[in-house]
Amino acid sequence: MNKAINFESVLSLIDQAISPRYLNPTQEIVLREVWNGKTYSKMAYDYNYDPEYIKTVGCNLWQTLSHAFDEHINKSNFVPFMRQKITKLLEDKTEQSQRYQVPSLSTKAKNKKFCNWTTAPHTKHFVGREEEIGTLKSWSQDLECRFIVVSGMIGCGKTTLATKFAEKIENQFDYVIWFSLLQPPPLITLLNSYLKTISQHSEAQIEQKSLGLSFLLSEFIACLKQQRILLILDGLQYIFNVNRTNISYKQGFEEYGQFLRSIITTDHQSLLIATSCIKPRMLEYYAGNQVKFLELKGLKVQNTRTFLKLENNSSIKEKKLLSLSATLQSNPQLLKIIHNHLDGFSEENTEQIVQDLSLLEEISNLLEQELSYLSDLDKEIIYWLSISCFPMSLEELNKHVEQSRPKLKFLQSVNSLVKRSLIIKRDATYSLMLIMKVYLRRKLVKQAIKSENSISIRN
Ligand SMILES: Nc1ncnc2c1ncn2[C@@H]1O[C@H](COP(=O)(O)OP(=O)(O)OP(=O)(O)O)[C@@H](O)[C@H]1O
Ligand SMILES: [Mg+2]
Structure with a gap:
C-alpha cells in the first residue's frame, strides 16, 4: 500500500541511487503523481504540460531508474517496486535497532511532533478561504469536535483547503497523518499502517500484526486518546456508493462505518478531517458538536x-x-x-x-464525475432544469419531479444542490449552472438520437 510509505522516503532513496545525478522538478512531479496513481494525461492537465512531454519525461525516468536499481522499472511496476524496496529497508532498520538498542529507549523525542504528509498537494499558491479557515479553526478548538467533513462539488478546492488548514494547526498535534483514499485499502490495512506509523515514532509498544479488526480498532482509539493526532483522509467519496436516494458504503468498505462511528463517539483528544465529493448524510445524526460539515463552494x-x-x-x-x-x-x-x-x-x-x-474532454470528464456523485433524485432535478429555458420556482420544479417521491426528500435534494453550487437560487427561482446545463442538453439530444436509431434498426 503505497500511501503508508512516505513518498519523501521514496524520493530520498531514488536520490541516493541516481547520485551524482539528480531529479529535475518535472521528473519529481511525474514520480510523485505516478506514486499517487495518476495517469500521464491527468498529470499533463493538472500541471499544464503537453501530454507528449510528460510521456517522454516518464520514459527517460524509467530508463534512469532501471539503470540505477539494476531492475526493469516502468510506470506499472514503479509503485510495488519502491514499496517492496522501502519496506525491506525499514524492516532491516527495525531489526537492527531492536538488536542494538536498549528496548526502553524512546525513538520519539518528547514533545516533538511527527508529520506524515504522504501525497498531500503543496499549497504554495493558496488564495482566499479566510472565512472557511476561521470556521474550521473554531470547530477544531472545540474539544468535543472529532470529525470534520469538507464536502462539495468536484474540483471546488476541498483537498487544498483541508491540507492548508492542517498545515496551519499541525503544531497543536503530536502526529499529523495525511492519507488519500483514491485507491481505498481495506480498513484493516489502513489501521495497521496508522499504528505502524504511530508506533515507529513513539514509545508505545503496539503489536498489531496478528490482531483482528476489533482489536486493531481499539488499539487505534487508545492511541487517539493517549496522543493528540490529526488525521486527514482525502477523498472519502471513494468508499461511498450513491444509490437511488441513499448513500451507503461500497461493498468491502462497510467497516469504515464502524471506524468513523468510533472516532465520532468515543472520548479522545484527536481530530479527523475528511474531504468528500459526497456528503456522508448517514453521519449527520450524531451530536452537532462531534461532527461538523463544511459545504464548500467556489472561490470568492x-x-x-x-x-x-x-x-x-x-x-x-x-x-x-x-x-x-x-x-x-x-x-x-x-x-x-x-x-x-x-x-x-x-x-x-x-x-x-x-x-x-463543454465540448472539451477534461470538462466533460469532470462533469460526468460530478454526475456520478448525485442521487437519482438530484439528477432528475438537474435534468429538468437543464431543459427549461427559464429559472423555475420550487412549485414548478416539483410538478415535474416524479410524484412518488416525498416532498421532504425533494426539498432536501434541491437544498443540497444549491449548497453544492450546482444550482443557483435567485429570488425564489432556481437555475442550473450554465456549463452543466449546456452539457446535459447536448447529452440528452445525443441519447435521443441514439435511441431513435436503435428503434429504427429494430423495425
Ligand atoms: N484556495 C485555493 N488557492 C489556490 N489554488 C486552489 C485553491 N483551491 C483549489 N485550488 C486549485 O484548484 C485545483 C482543484 O483543487 P482541489 O484538488 O483542492 O479540489 P477538490 O475539491 O479536492 O477536487 P476533487 O473533487 O477532484 O477532489 C487544484 O489544482 C488546486 O491547486
Ligand atoms: Mg480532492
Missing part, C-alpha cells in the same frame, strides 16, 4: 483574480475570464481548465464560449 470573486494570476490591466482575456468564472461558480478546477484553453476561443459571447468549453 475577489480571489479569482489572484488565483488566475490576472494583472490589473483589464485586457479582453481577463474580462472574458472574469465573466466566465462567474458562470463556473468560481470552481478552481474548472477555472484552471478554461485558463488553459481560452486563447483558442475567439468569440466574445460568454454563453457561446461555455458551449464550446
Whole structure:
C-alpha cells in the first residue's frame, strides 16, 4: 500500500541511487503523481504540460531508474517496486535497532511532533478561504469536535483547503497523518499502517500484526486518546456508493462505518478531517458538536483574480475570464481548465464560449464525475432544469419531479444542490449552472438520437 510509505522516503532513496545525478522538478512531479496513481494525461492537465512531454519525461525516468536499481522499472511496476524496496529497508532498520538498542529507549523525542504528509498537494499558491479557515479553526478548538467533513462539488478546492488548514494547526498535534483514499485499502490495512506509523515514532509498544479488526480498532482509539493526532483522509467519496436516494458504503468498505462511528463517539483528544465529493448524510445524526460539515463552494470573486494570476490591466482575456468564472461558480478546477484553453476561443459571447468549453474532454470528464456523485433524485432535478429555458420556482420544479417521491426528500435534494453550487437560487427561482446545463442538453439530444436509431434498426 503505497500511501503508508512516505513518498519523501521514496524520493530520498531514488536520490541516493541516481547520485551524482539528480531529479529535475518535472521528473519529481511525474514520480510523485505516478506514486499517487495518476495517469500521464491527468498529470499533463493538472500541471499544464503537453501530454507528449510528460510521456517522454516518464520514459527517460524509467530508463534512469532501471539503470540505477539494476531492475526493469516502468510506470506499472514503479509503485510495488519502491514499496517492496522501502519496506525491506525499514524492516532491516527495525531489526537492527531492536538488536542494538536498549528496548526502553524512546525513538520519539518528547514533545516533538511527527508529520506524515504522504501525497498531500503543496499549497504554495493558496488564495482566499479566510472565512472557511476561521470556521474550521473554531470547530477544531472545540474539544468535543472529532470529525470534520469538507464536502462539495468536484474540483471546488476541498483537498487544498483541508491540507492548508492542517498545515496551519499541525503544531497543536503530536502526529499529523495525511492519507488519500483514491485507491481505498481495506480498513484493516489502513489501521495497521496508522499504528505502524504511530508506533515507529513513539514509545508505545503496539503489536498489531496478528490482531483482528476489533482489536486493531481499539488499539487505534487508545492511541487517539493517549496522543493528540490529526488525521486527514482525502477523498472519502471513494468508499461511498450513491444509490437511488441513499448513500451507503461500497461493498468491502462497510467497516469504515464502524471506524468513523468510533472516532465520532468515543472520548479522545484527536481530530479527523475528511474531504468528500459526497456528503456522508448517514453521519449527520450524531451530536452537532462531534461532527461538523463544511459545504464548500467556489472561490470568492475577489480571489479569482489572484488565483488566475490576472494583472490589473483589464485586457479582453481577463474580462472574458472574469465573466466566465462567474458562470463556473468560481470552481478552481474548472477555472484552471478554461485558463488553459481560452486563447483558442475567439468569440466574445460568454454563453457561446461555455458551449464550446463543454465540448472539451477534461470538462466533460469532470462533469460526468460530478454526475456520478448525485442521487437519482438530484439528477432528475438537474435534468429538468437543464431543459427549461427559464429559472423555475420550487412549485414548478416539483410538478415535474416524479410524484412518488416525498416532498421532504425533494426539498432536501434541491437544498443540497444549491449548497453544492450546482444550482443557483435567485429570488425564489432556481437555475442550473450554465456549463452543466449546456452539457446535459447536448447529452440528452445525443441519447435521443441514439435511441431513435436503435428503434429504427429494430423495425
Ligand atoms: N484556495 C485555493 N488557492 C489556490 N489554488 C486552489 C485553491 N483551491 C483549489 N485550488 C486549485 O484548484 C485545483 C482543484 O483543487 P482541489 O484538488 O483542492 O479540489 P477538490 O475539491 O479536492 O477536487 P476533487 O473533487 O477532484 O477532489 C487544484 O489544482 C488546486 O491547486
Ligand atoms: Mg480532492
